[in-house]
Amino acid sequence: MFQTKLIDSELIEWTIAQRRHFHMHPELSGQEYNTAAYVKEKLAEFGIPVNxxxxxxxxxxYFKGTEGKKTIALRADMDALPLHEEGDKPYISTVPGVMHGCGHDGHTATLLGAAKWMSANPQLVKNNIVLIFQSSEEASPSGAKQLVKEGVLDGVDAIYGIHYMSSVPLGQIGFATGYGMASSDDFDITIEGKGGHGGNPHETVDPIYIATHLIQAFQSIISRNLNPLHAGVISFGGLQAGNSYNVIPDKVTMQGTIRALTFEGAELMHEKTAQLTESICASFGAKGHYHFIEGTPPLYNHPEACEVAKGIIEQTFGEGVFAELEPVLGAEDYSFYLKEKLGCFINVGMQSDKSQYPHHHPKFDIDETAIPAGIELMIQLALNA
Structure with a gap:
């Protein structure tokens, strides 16, 4: 499906075998200790030191290049999801209730494959390469945020990462230039009113009624405060109130999510949801308590890095392979890296009969015919970015 220039069938088969090993032994976010030990073992075999x-x-x-004038970081995520895998594949998860349902097993194996190639061809690698095998992409606190805080990008000139994507046709590789994915933040709200009998609502401060005003008002942030050219969404996912037919409760709790495609939009929506909670509740004589739960910022693919990546894709795989993709409101903690350094997040298409289920589905699987492109692309980025 994809033409390759640098890798051979032996490396492809080896990488697929690693991917199947990771798939059979998934670990949840923050618990990837066996995965990490396996990665370290392979890197030691390659003679690549771990920091x-x-x-x-x-x-x-850290892989030291022959010239070392530039330092390129390559990232793979390692964590799995709390899903019970369905299907009859020979490499099905051996851990009940845990599966690689988003392709991180493929990302980890692919970066290992690229590392193996670099160790066998050190004379061809001029750039210094930082290999990042990251924990906790799927959960908070974010592994990317923690690594950035610890200085993983110190001295790095650019960072690149890939994602095997079931929504992109097999045979295509691409990304959205600029804002490519949304921020993802959550909030908790508690409305403290005054409960009472349903037949005497005038003696109460009804938090359920107030909650309906908040739900309506939050949508006005999207329609009347957010720049219409900047996509965003606010959704309530939970509301807990009383449990009786004729008793107005004294408290309501609510949960929701905020997603925005720009940094400005994310900040605006955070400020407005907090302000409206306090002011609307106060206008009805209630107290509104707003708790913001920071998630991930918008993912911004830097145009300069995108231009480099597009050129590498076209030169490596030929014309017609690159696809300029539309932004999506999904989120990725890779955005923390791009907030600090020049870089790009690249989708490797794998939509096919084998990869017909979406990410986070219990029957999700990687079409392994896309893996050679992933290895080749990682290597080409290391050499030429």
Whole structure:
């Protein structure tokens, strides 16, 4: 499906075998210690040293280039999802209730494959390469945020990462230039009113009624405060109130999510949801308590890095492979890296009969015919970015 220039069938088969090993032995976010130990074992076999100063179970290794004028970081995520895998594949998860349902097994194996190639061809690698095997992409606190805080990008000139994507056709590789993915933040709200009998509502401060005003008002942030050219969404996912037919409760709790495609939009929506909670509740004589739960910022693919990546894709795989993709409101903690350094997050298409289920589905699987492109692309980025 994809033409390759640098890798051979032996490396492809080896990488697929690693991917299947990771798939059979998934670990949840923050618990990837066996995965990390396996990665370290392979890196030791390649003679690539691991930097011990970064928090476990993250693994960060350093490959010294022949010239070392530039330092390129390559990232893979390692965590799995709390899903019970369905299907009859020979490499099905051996851990009940845990599966690689988003392709991180493929990302980790692919970066290992690229590392193996570099160790066998050191004379061709001029750039210094930082290999980031990251914990906790799927959960909070974010592994990317922690690594950035610990200085993983110190001295790095640019960072690149890939994602095998079931929504992109097999045979295509692409990304959205600029804002490519949304921020993802959550909030908790507690409305403290005054309960009472349903037949005497005038003696109460009804938090359920107030909650309906908040739900309506939050949508006005999207329609009347957010720049119409900047996509965003606010959704309530939970509301807990009383449990009786004729008793107005004294408290309501609510949960929701905020997503925005720009940094400005994310900040605006955070400020407005907090302000409206306090002011609307106060206008009805209630107290509104707003708790913001920071998630991930918008993912911004830097145009300069995108231009480099597009050129590498076209030169490596030929014309017609690159696809300029539309932004999506999904989120990725890779955005923490791009907030600090020049870089790009690249989708490797794998939509096919084998990969017909979406990410986070219990029957999700990677079409392994896309893996050679992932290995080749990682290597080409290391050499030419």
């Amino acid at each position: 011990p100063r970064f928090s476990a179970p993250n693994v960060v290794a």
